Amino acid sequence: MEKRFLSLLMAGTLGICVLTGCQKAPEASADSDVYHAKSSLEGEVENIVAGEPDGNTAGAGGAMQDGSYDKLVGTEENGIWICAEVPAAPQIVSTLTLRERDDWTVEKLKELLDSEEANVQDVTAEYLAQMEKELSEMDEEDKPVEWPNFGDDSFVILSDGQKEASFRGNTSVSYVDEILKKSCDAIYKKVPEIDVARDNEGISAKFSVSRMKDILLEKLAVLDIMEIHISRILYYELDGIAFYELVFTPSYETIGVASEFGQIKLGEVQPRGTAWITEDGIAMMRLDDYCGKITEQSENGEILTFSQVTDILERYLESNTFCGNSKAKLTQIELVYYPTLRESELILTPAWHIYIPLNEMIEALESGDKVWQEAVEEGAAWNIYLDAVTGEVIKAE
Incomplete structure (x- = not known):
């Protein structure tokens, strides 16, 4: 009986080999x-x-x-x-494979701040303490969800009282000129926006799109960024105040990074730049997960x-x-x-x-x-x- 069982088992095994032996291995x-x-x-x-x-x-x-x-x-x-x-x-x-930058220094951040004031201060500790305080006062359901970012845990912010500039994660940047931003805030969304891609009739001739781009690229050159991929330009003007709102992504040899997303899922990263630009300079700029180094x-x-x-x-x-x-x-x-x-x-x-x-x-x-x-x-x-x-x-x- 045992021999018969083994014979049947071997026959079955051989049968399987015959049936499957010619099939291509899974890829x-x-x-x-x-x-x-x-x-x-x-x-x-x-x-x-x-x-x-x-x-x-x-x-x-x-x-x-x-x-x-x-x-x-x-x-x-x-x-x-x-x-x-x-x-x-x-x-x-x-x-392309990118990692966080290893060449950002406080001196580079001072160059980005471009302050005319002698009293530039490192306000990192004060900023983090304020963020911690605000977070502790929030209800649990209102606290922001932790989101993965491209870069490390580094953070530094400098201020001269009017301007602030920061490096985060050795990949992200923020810059604000409070005086210029206050002027922009005064008319933002209070006047119909002009989508430059569709209509440029209402744009002031003395503050052209090309002039706006020059102002932005001059600031970005401090970070060794020489080209960008623009996805949207909006223009606002009221009571003698005018500025452009720009959305853009990194660009490498004229090929831009994707900018159109209906949904961003947890774990996804979208390199993205936003800026408000006036005739007198940049009022606000953010570069999120933007400034990686090609490795x-x-x-x-x-x-x-x-x-x-x-x-x-x-x-x-x-x-x-x-x-x-x-x-x-x-x-x-x-x-x-x-x-x-x-x-x-x-x-x-x-x-x-x-x-x-x-x-x-x-x-x-x-x-x-x-x-x-x-x-x-x-x-x-x-x-x-x-x-x-x-x-x-x-x-x-």
């Missing part, structure tokens, strides 16, 4: 240490990535021919209508052509990885860096970004646009980031 998907059988969708995306690029590709000169795109990707039942300009893109864009650059492959991107989007729509609304237009296409915090490092991955700006979608909803109301109710994608080399979905919302 790991990118950015995963967990091995699993590769899905047909992953295989289809990889085939598109590996395929011969068409005419919409980078040549020996490195620049892809840009142009307009106005087409439905997918089907009427589940599709994405993209109506936007396709930017020129280089053939190769490195993935590594790696080339992981060629940038996908936009034709490859749309082919990949079709596969994701077919598989219901995300859904779309064929009547709701996505009006912007850009090649950006998508930020991911991994322990103490900030990884910037090149990504194709297809979207409608959040403020435009909100305006459409507030105006009663039935197409976008339906799209939101259906959970249709309005903000899509794809890895520009592998085609993988980084974020879709």
